Amino acid sequence: xKKTLLISMVTAALVCAFALPSLYAVDxxxxxxxxxxxxxxxxxxxxxxxxxxxxxxxxxxxHHKWDGKAEVKKCSAEGCHVDTSKKGKKKPTSFxxxxxxxxxxxxxxxxxxxxxxxxxxxxxxxxDCHPKKK
Numbered sequence: 153x154k155k156t157l158l159i160s161m162v163t164a165a166l167v168c169a170f171a172l173p174s175l176y177a178v179d180x181x182x183x184x185x186x187x188x189x190x191x192x193x194x195x196x197x198x199x200x201x202x203x204x205x206x207x208x209x210x211x212x213x214x215h216h217k218w219d220g221k222a223e224v225k226k227c228s229a230e231g232c233h234v235d236t237s238k239k240g241k242k243k244p245t246s247f248x249x250x251x252x253x254x255x256x257x258x259x260x261x262x263x264x265x266x267x268x269x270x271x272x273x274x275x276x277x278x279x280d281c282h283p284k285k286k
Contacts, residue, residue, distance in 0.1 A: 180207065189228040189247060192236035196282035199251075216257050227251075 180203035187198040206214075215224050217232060227233040233250040241248045251259045259281070263274035275281045 180204070180211070186251070189234070189236060192247065196278060197284070199281045200283075213257060213262070214259075 183200065183202045183204070185198045186201050188194045211224070212218055212220065218224055225232075227250045228247055231245075233245060233247045235243055235246045236248075237246075240246050242253075243249060244253075249255075249258065253261055254264075255261045256265045260276065263276050266272040266274060267276055
């Protein structure tokens with residue numbers, strides 16, 4: 153009797169751990185193009201980004217201020233990564249640093265960390281993400 157109860161409880165816990173998160177999963181937008189905010193000068197071409205290609209990641213890995221409930225805001229919204237000046241490029245509030253910093257919550261930082269750990273490959277050089285302007 154105790155063994156059956158234990159097995160039932162472990163099974164229920166596993167179902168909750170793996171099935172319940174999918175009930176609350178957010179439908180990520182489809183593929184998109186990442187551009188600098190209005191008024192900012194881009195020196196390289198915009199980046200094609202695939203949410204589907206990153207579906208295995210926890211959304212808060214990139215959207216680190218998101219609470220999982222409200223609508224996801226753009227990186228440049230609500231005062232997060234709004235600095236588009238050349239002088240502020242390395243600051244955490246910089247739009248550039250949101251994608252290019254060494255931190256593993258930025259695109260470049262995450263891809264380099266994965267490459268170093270030999271877990272996955274992804275673009276790590278400018279031209280890999282920013283196609284040549286035509």
